[in-house]
Amino acid sequence: xxxxxxxxxxxxxxxxxxxxxxxxxxxxxxxxxxxxxxxxxxxxxxxxxxxxxxxxxxxxxxxxxxxxxxxxxxxxxxxxxxxxxxxxxxxxxxxxxxxxxxxxxxxxxxxxxxxxxxxxxxxxxxxxxxxxxxxxxxxxxxxxxxxxxxxxxxxxxxxxxxxxxxxxxxxxxxxxxxxxxxxxxxxxxxxxxxxxxxxxxxxxxxxxxxxxxxxxxxxxxxxxxxxxxxxxxxxxxxxxxxxxxxxxxxxxxxxxxxxxxxxxxxxxxxx
Numbered sequence: 001x002x003x004x005x006x007x008x009x010x011x012x013x014x015x016x017x018x019x020x021x022x023x024x025x026x027x028x029x030x031x032x033x034x035x036x037x038x039x040x041x042x043x044x045x046x047x048x049x050x051x052x053x054x055x056x057x058x059x060x061x062x063x064x065x066x067x068x069x070x071x072x073x074x075x076x077x078x079x080x081x082x083x084x085x086x087x088x089x090x091x092x093x094x095x096x097x098x099x100x101x102x103x104x105x106x107x108x109x110x111x112x113x114x115x116x117x118x119x120x121x122x123x124x125x126x127x128x129x130x131x132x133x134x135x136x137x138x139x140x141x142x143x144x145x146x147x148x149x150x151x152x153x154x155x156x157x158x159x160x161x162x163x164x165x166x167x168x169x170x171x172x173x174x175x176x177x178x179x180x181x182x183x184x185x186x187x188x189x190x191x192x193x194x195x196x197x198x199x200x201x202x203x204x205x206x207x208x209x210x211x212x213x214x215x216x217x218x219x220x221x222x223x224x225x226x227x228x229x230x231x232x233x234x235x236x237x238x239x240x241x242x243x244x245x246x247x248x249x250x251x252x253x254x255x256x257x258x259x260x261x262x263x264x265x266x267x268x269x270x271x
Contacts, residue, residue, distance in 0.1 A: 003057075003071045003078045005064075013090055018081065020103045021058050023093040024158055029103070036156035038102040038166075041066060046166035048074045053105040060085050060099035067100070106156050110172035112190070116144035118265060119192060119216040121183065123230055124151045125253065127222055131155055132163025133254030134219065139167035141261035147182065147216070148175045180233055183216075187235070192216040196226050196234040197260055199250050203239035211264045219260075222253050 008015060020029060021037075029035045035055065038047045041063060047054065048070050056079040059067065064082055071078065089095050112119060120138045125131050131153045138146055146155075152175070153160060155168045176182035186192040192214045196203075218234060220226030231237060240259055242249055251259065 003074070003080045005080050005082060007082045008087065010084065010087060012081075012083065012087060015081075017056070017079075018058065018091050020055070021091050021101055024101075025093050029158075031106070031154055031156070034106055035103055036106050036161060037158040038104060039096070039100065039158055039162045040098040041100050043162060043166040043169075044100050044102050045070055046169055047102055047104055050107075050169050051075070052107060052169070054078050055103040055105070056081060057103075058083060058088060058091070058101040060088060063098070063100040107169070110145075110174060112145040112147065112174055112186075113172060116190075117214050118143045118261075119145050119147055119186065120257065120261070121147045121149075121186075121194075121216050121218040122152050123149045123218055123226055124221045125149075125219065126151065126153050128153045128157045128160040129163050130222055130252070130254045132160040132168070133252075134257045135160070135164040135171060135173070136167045137254065137258040137261055139164075139171045141258070141265045143171065143261060143265070145172040145174060147186070148173065149183075150176055150179050180230065183218075183230075184233065186216045190214070193236065194218065194234040196231045196237045197256060198226055198231060198237050198239055199242075200237060200239055203237040206238055206240050206260060206263050209236070209238045209263075215264065217260060217264065219253055219257055 024037060029037055038044050044067065058081050061082060085099060088099065120134065120143050122131065122134060135146060135155060155173050161168055187194050193212045194216050196218045218226055218230065240251060240256060
């Protein structure tokens with residue numbers, strides 16, 4: 001059996017082996033830790049298939065039953081701590097209704113693949129749910145990589161990983177160290193057209209836009225959108241036309257990314 005099972009009871013609340021799982025709502029295991037938390041059976045299944053080093057799993061009995069075959073097929077020996085739901089909730093600091101957590105090493109910092117054609121660029125996107133949603137859309141519609149500006153949220157924060165449905169584990173995510181130099185280098189050194197997704201009447205309507213061979217599509221933060229200096233660096237500004245409605249003037253950034261990426265990767269390039 002490639003996993004090491006330890007059955008813990010109510011007396012295990014202070015067990016030092018569970019230290020990384022404590023008070024997860026307090027944004028523990030940041031980028032400097034080199035580790036991240038995977039939450040939910042779906043994400044943990046994807047994690048088991050990545051080859052990343054898994055330090056341990058914290059499971060309730062129902063989740064162990066559904067994951068046992070995947071654990072048995074995984075490479076290496078993984079410590080599994082089996083706990084009652086009440087212990088899991090008290091350790092984590094919230095109700096983990098999926099009954100499944102894991103601690104693993106973060107992927108090594110990747111580079112944008114040399115053969116990439118579509119790169120999603122996120123500029124100052126600080127909401128982890130939106131970041132996770134965009135990552136899920138990027139993976140779903142075949143984007144090759146994600147470039148984050150320095151102020152973007154942590155893509156391996158627990159909620160971002162969960163919201164992405166584990167997509168952050170399968171798509172290269174690069175955090176820019178020099179901004180906007182790294183963005184400009186996409187065009188100057190790698191031949192990407194820089195395209196800003198904006199809410200503006202004078203921007204090119206999405207349906208009228210035919211993407212070039214290599215494209216980096218930029219999305220800004222929820223609310224303020226893409227800042228003007230960054231827009232000025234772009235070759236094109238495009239927009240999703242909205243119906244004239246007093247109630248809605250824009251889409252959530254994750255939803256907008258789905259619409260744009262579908263058009264760019266599925267519609268415009270069919271020919």
